[in-house]
Amino acid sequence: MMKRLLGVGAVILTTAAIAWAGADSAPAPKTGVAAVPVITKAVKGEQCVEDTDYMRRNHMDVLDHHRDKTVIDGIRTKKYSLKECINCHASEKTGSVAKDKDDFCVSCHSYAAVKIDCFECHSTKPQGSMAMHPLSAETAHYSHKLATQAKGNISVEAMAGVSQ
Numbered sequence: 001m002m003k004r005l006l007g008v009g010a011v012i013l014t015t016a017a018i019a020w021a022g023a024d025s026a027p028a029p030k031t032g033v034a035a036v037p038v039i040t041k042a043v044k045g046e047q048c049v050e051d052t053d054y055m056r057r058n059h060m061d062v063l064d065h066h067r068d069k070t071v072i073d074g075i076r077t078k079k080y081s082l083k084e085c086i087n088c089h090a091s092e093k094t095g096s097v098a099k100d101k102d103d104f105c106v107s108c109h110s111y112a113a114v115k116i117d118c119f120e121c122h123s124t125k126p127q128g129s130m131a132m133h134p135l136s137a138e139t140a141h142y143s144h145k146l147a148t149q150a151k152g153n154i155s156v157e158a159m160a161g162v163s164q
Helices: 002-023 052-072 082-089 104-112 137-149 156-161
Strands: none
Touching: 052 082
């Protein structure tokens, strides 16, 4: 029994000594700067529809509002349309805003750790759960709007119930 206690004590003392020695060492030097998003200048157009700082902070609200006006209310304008954003900001290399890690939307959204769900449906080859959804575009977008405004999670069944 005494040998066991001495063994445990030796392990504890050794661990404490190693921890104590490590406490005096300086932290490892920083090796670089955090990656920043690649923001390419718009390929077309001289001026964005709004001030750059405004668009950086509010582009999602602008796009959501335009989507609702277009899909739910039937009011179509070019000023804030997703198509016009893509026309100006698509990469000359990929022809997209969301295909490559350096493309306009993906670069900032990756940096901010924000998922882009627009292009699951709005692409030449839709992918994702809503891509071939039986709801019409109007009810699908309206359901999406309800889901984003909900306090908790909303089920697919509840979203599908909007169309009935």
